[in-house]
Amino acid sequence: MRLILVRHPQPLVATGVCYGRSDLAVSEDQLARTLTALSAALPHGLPVYSSPLQRCTRLAAELAPLLQSPAPLLDARIAEIDFGDWEMRAWDDIPRADIDAWAADLVNYHPGGGESVLQMAGRIAAFYADLQRQQRDAIIICHAGAMRLLSACHTGLAPAGMALQAARHPHQIGYGATLILQSQTAGQ
Template structure:
């Protein structure tokens, strides 16, 4: 069965780290770009893809010439976007973390919508070594889609800025993968 390597990299630290940055198009700090460059140095990839949001796109552009794909954007946090978690109603935030499909952020995106768009992006990947520079949410959604992880296991993934998840992806419908490494 044919397989390929897929590397998913979280963008470097944004200018306003620590906020719920979904569709908010914040920039990345220079050391965040440098961290992504260091992580990508030994990755052998034929294809480079990036979210269209600046904090991911600028990191990818430092690595090479990416194909920009908005399906790799972060989850839309709606009314919570750009806010610190301490500024969000704790009960509402707790319901979201427990069940992000039933309790999405107000005017935000459901977990299932994120999984659907990331699933479409995964299905469109050619079977070639690929690096995708994206965000924590899409990395978790891709891992859930490819590895069959449940929500608790998906949320348990610690994905600091510039982290790289590497997966061996097997062709088929649907595609399946094995997590081969996580570098933080």
Template structure:
């Protein structure tokens, strides 16, 4: 079993694109740790994997301390790189570019950013490692990687158009072995 956890809310204005931008967690995030740790204890995880972004690594470290589990940051779990869109309001981005992205999220690349295909390739390698290890673990990451990771763990085609998990949400997936 793999527990997929999206980082809690961050300290940034609503409606801002912040993929790779390292933004801190919003105040009050620690209040959720006891209940979250209690839920996660039920899967008997052996390890916590985290995006190196502080909004994920901070949470992973707090859970690791609480559950006495090792934490490893892995670049494969970073959020999609939105390039020149980083730090800009979604409403201020060119409508034409957003339409192109919606038509082909696999091939579209924001200016200076990363394609959806790049995200899938990056997360696929990580998912393959988890499937081979076949050990219960916790993964703390972002909406982009967590949008495709459940399908990759189950060996089904991922969709970049799937709804990303909510901020702070937890999902347990039974990974297919191999």
């Protein structure tokens, strides 16, 4: 099974703003550039899964026909983390004590009263398990957080280990970037 993870294009949001589950648009230029790069690089005919947030669904809806793939399948389990009342606030405006509390418990803390990384890891693990049962290649359009957790899940970690690994390592995943997860099949 080969999973091709794709990060959405850059959303329309100011630098330094906390956003996770916020449903942000992307510019037409960013979308066009990302579509051009991906349509030339990705295999055709694979199922396309997408986070239901518009920065992903716009890309998925326009990419699937270019790849001669079926209509995208939206799955809320691969949406980005919910930062609660931190959403759409400048990181600099979030009280330092709250940031420190999150840093002290990266796995279980609920930033802004929203979702913990462990909760997100649980839904990502359930999505991954469903894909494994299907045993077919797929393209997954999602978010940097989901990509990091899917990658950790692919190594065999349980949700707590996934959350810890993803939370401890800052991501270097660019907008529109891909990450390929390849599973060994029997006999290889």
